[in-house]
Every structure is written in C-alpha cells, then in structure tokens.
Amino acid sequence: MTTVPSVSLHDGVTIPQLGLGTARLPDEETRRIVREALAVGYRFVDTAASYGNERGVGQGIADSGLPREEVFVSTKLRGRDQGYETAKAALRASLDRLGTDHVDLYLIHWPLPRLDRYVESWRAMEELLDEGLTRTIGVSNFLPEHLDRLAAASSTVPAVNQIECHPREPQLEQRADDARRGIVTESWSPLANGGELLQQPVLTGIAARHRRTPAQVVLRWHVQQGLVTFPKASSRGRLVENLDVFDFELDDEDMAGIATLADGTRVNGQYPDVWEEF
Numbered sequence: 001m002t003t004v005p006s007v008s009l010h011d012g013v014t015i016p017q018l019g020l021g022t023a024r025l026p027d028e029e030t031r032r033i034v035r036e037a038l039a040v041g042y043r044f045v046d047t048a049a050s051y052g053n054e055r056g057v058g059q060g061i062a063d064s065g066l067p068r069e070e071v072f073v074s075t076k077l078r079g080r081d082q083g084y085e086t087a088k089a090a091l092r093a094s095l096d097r098l099g100t101d102h103v104d105l106y107l108i109h110w111p112l113p114r115l116d117r118y119v120e121s122w123r124a125m126e127e128l129l130d131e132g133l134t135r136t137i138g139v140s141n142f143l144p145e146h147l148d149r150l151a152a153a154s155s156t157v158p159a160v161n162q163i164e165c166h167p168r169e170p171q172l173e174q175r176a177d178d179a180r181r182g183i184v185t186e187s188w189s190p191l192a193n194g195g196e197l198l199q200q201p202v203l204t205g206i207a208a209r210h211r212r213t214p215a216q217v218v219l220r221w222h223v224q225q226g227l228v229t230f231p232k233a234s235s236r237g238r239l240v241e242n243l244d245v246f247d248f249e250l251d252d253e254d255m256a257g258i259a260t261l262a263d264g265t266r267v268n269g270q271y272p273d274v275w276e277e278f
C-alpha cells in the first residue's frame with residue numbers, strides 16, 4: 001500500500017499530502033467512496049458543509065474501522081454561516097453530522113468580500129481552535145488582500161489556503177504570497193475536473209514516457225511542488241491510480257512541458273474577488 005508523505009503546517013500539525021475530494025457527491029455515494037479510499041490507503045478526506053455530505057464522510061470513516069486519529073478530516077464554513085456566533089454554531093453542526101468531536105482542519109470556504117464577515121468569522125475560528133473543536137484553521141479562495149485584512153486583525157496565521165490550482169492555472173503568484181506568510185497552499189480541482197486537460201498531448205506524452213497515466217503526471221506535478229491535494233474519484237481503480245504518485249519524478253523538461261499548458265483557465269469561472277455561494 002502506498003505511504004503518503006506528510007506536510008508540516010506552521011503550527012506543527014501535519015497533513016497527508018494527498019487525500020480524497022468529495023465535492024458534488026451525495027451522502028450514500030460519499031460513504032462508499034470514503035470507505036473504499038480508506039481501504040486502499042487514503043488517510044485524508046476533504047469535505048464542506050455546502051457539499052451536503054458530511055454525514056456520508058462520517059459514516060465512511062466509521063465503516064472503515066480506523067481509529068479517528070488516523071484519518072485527517074477537513075471541512076468548511078459555508079457562506080450563509082459566516083459571522084461570529086453563526087460560525088461557532090456551524091462547526092458544531094458539522095461535527096454533529098460527521099459524528100466526531102473535532103475536525104483536523106476547519107476552513108472559511110470563500111471570502112465573500114461583499115458580505116464582509118470573514119474577519120469576524122476568523123475570530124470565531126480562533127476560539128473554536130482554542131476549544132479543541134478543530135486541530136488547526138485555515139482559509140480557502142483567499143487573495144492577498146483578504147489575507148492582509150486577517151493579518152491586520154489577528155495574530156493567528158491561517159495554516160492553509162485552499163485554492164483552485166492545476167496546470168491550466170498554476171497560481172504562481174498566490175502560491176508565492178502564501179509561502180511568504182508561512183501558509184501551505186492546497187490545490188482544489190487538481191485535475192481541472194478531469195476531462196480535456198488529461199487529453200493534452202503534452203501530458204499523454206510525458207505519461208507514456210513514465211509509463212503512468214496523465215492523471216498521475218498531473219498529481220505528481222502537484223506533490224513534487226510541495227502542494228497538498230485531494231482529487232475526487234469514484235471508482236476503486238482511480239482511487240488507487242491517484243494515490244500511486246510517490247515513486248517517480250518529473251524532470252525539468254517534463255515540468256517545462258506542463259508549464260506550457262498554463263492559460264489561466266478556471267474550471268467554473270470562480271474568481272474569489274467576486275464569486276458568491278452561500
């Protein structure tokens with residue numbers, strides 16, 4: 001079974017570098033996929049209140065029989081729950097659905113600058129951390145201007161910033177900004193949702209040379225750059241395939257080839273300065 005390396009966050013918490021994404025999956029399917037993923041070696045599941053499948057995640061973990069402390073669980077504060085009191089209640093509701101007394105990582109899902117509640121939400125997250133309801137806290141889809149505001153209001157630096165990142169949109173500037181602040185960048189939609197990216201001749205060529213699949217080449221591209229990621233996959237075969245990326249290296253020529261795919265395309269046009277979901 002593949003052993004996934006861990007990445008250390010600035011507060012000493014460690015996170016498996018590769019996990020399972022669960023967006024757009026209903027509870028029952030989530031339960032099955034989480035159970036299968038844990039059986040083949042995954043130890044990190046990313047979910048969110050807005051995915052509506054925290055119960056399925058909790059059931060899948062329970063089915064696995066693994067001790068709770070062996071599985072890293074992250075969930076997220078949705079837009080409608082932003083605010084001081086509402087954020088505190090929201091994590092408790094997530095814990096209830098997950099069937100656990102703490103998560104490992106709690107994230108603000110989107111900054112929603114027009115709503116302007118992420119600073120007070122962060123104050124609640126700091127208290128949830130102090131209360132032990134989460135082991136660490138972070139943000140998602142935050143731009144430098146949002147991180148600046150948090151830094152002005154709080155001495156707690158987010159442990160991670162979870163952003164859209166894949167060869168089409170490698171996010172070089174945001175990643176450098178995160179690193180300068182001591183924040184680990186997590187890549188969401190690491191495969192750019194599968195599909196057309198994985199058919200690009202640059203990737204199929206590199207994959208053929210390494211006797212790997214295009215998806216494995218893209219996931220290797222993430223982990224080789226120190227990113228933390230969690231592709232979503234539905235079949236056992238793909239779950240195994242996506243985990244098996246820790247025993248080969250992309251060379252400079254491979255990395256330069258992949259860099260030619262960067263055209264700034266976002267999978268759903270979700271730009272954090274204007275994107276709103278509640």
Ligand SMILES: NC(=O)c1ccc[n+]([C@@H]2O[C@H](COP(=O)([O-])OP(=O)(O)OC[C@H]3O[C@@H](n4cnc5c(N)ncnc54)[C@H](OP(=O)(O)O)[C@@H]3O)[C@@H](O)[C@H]2O)c1
Pocket residue numbers: 020021022023024046047109140141162163187188189190191192193194195198213215216230231232233234235238241242
């Ligand atoms: N923070 C945020 O705002 C945010 C936003 C979006 C996503 N996320 C997180 O990031 C996770 C991953 O992103 P994502 O689910 O949007 O997209 P993704 O992981 O980039 O791609 C998932 C798609 O790729 C396919 N796929 C998986 N493995 C494959 C393989 N080996 N070969 C070919 N196709 C493969 C999957 O198909 P099958 O399912 O049919 O196998 C699925 O359609 C989410 O699940 C969620 O946890 C966070």
